[in-house]
Amino acid sequence: MKLYNSNFAPNPRRVRIFLAEKGVSIPLIEVDLGALEHKRPEFSARNPFETIPVLELDDGTIICESIAICRYIEELHPEPNLFGATALERALVEMWQRRLEQRLFLPIAQAFRHSHPRMAEMENPQVPEWGAANRPKALRAMGIVDEALRDRPFIVGDRFTVADITGLVALDFAKPARIAIPPELKHLDRWHETLAARPSAAA
């Protein structure tokens, strides 16, 4: 098994943090996004959508999409449980993972991709007006997440799950996207600090 990775992109980091939480090690193959290696034929043959991360099994089977890869790792290494232990918890982990991904991480990533000069080649056309329109979306999501965290340490409840990983990666990506996390969001800030202090955050 091997994982196509980039140390400079947020999505592969989600998988690396997940692996660290599981205590699982998989050989990493670095893909040079700056050199557009992910658009070369040998990579496109593995993933025609040309995104990372990509997990390649020993028989050549390919699994793409960060959360699909994490879910597969969870099947192979069930403990610690990160996707939910009961039907309801699994639903709430899925709900919060998706909310944090689509309502927080996506607007932050769109703000980055449509405003940062380094992304001009990868995000073509860049639409600065769309980048700007995503800033209030990201800030609104931060406020909602802050409120949700008022009565619990992690986003789904009392324990760390894969949804928290998405939250950490999203909030860390706010910095390169130049979106300041409002300091009055105390619960969000406490959560962010707690997650960033876990050893897995360095993965």
Add this chain to the structure above:
Amino acid sequence: MKLYNSNFAPNPRRVRIFLAEKGVSIPLIEVDLGALEHKRPEFSARNPFETIPVLELDDGTIICESIAICRYIEELHPEPNLFGATALERALVEMWQRRLEQRLFLPIAQAFRHSHPRMAEMENPQVPEWGAANRPKALRAMGIVDEALRDRPFIVGDRFTVADITGLVALDFAKPARIAIPPELKHLDRWHETLAARPSAAA
């Protein structure tokens, strides 16, 4: 249990199709998006992100996000299996569901939201240039999905899964988004017709 629904939005349709495939019936509560009912306090209290569908359990627990709702229904009604029967199949269902959602459905929805006059109030600001930039993204995804379907009847393999539901809803939404499905994509067209002919498609 009840489901907050709109018959005019694509996401609740994903859940209705899923329920029809399961043979499960849940009372529907229609939310009038045109009247912005999803932005009223009684709805925001249930889902501060103000999106539908929303599943409300008898004890008042709220599950948002179409796929989280479907996953919960799958837990309660495991047959027919729509999320994958083995670790690998579950990973591939997740991969394709996400690809179809993020690389096909999302660009189609963005093209619609940023170009249709009826969406001006809901998608504020509309960015027509961003709407236009999503058309080639949607067409590229259609080509990749067509190629993937060359050797199999459904997107993950020999049988229908929740990923196919996302594909059907995405392709049907291309029409209001005014994105023509290229007629040369024969595998995509065959798949679309097969899915649209299932009784669940009318749900």
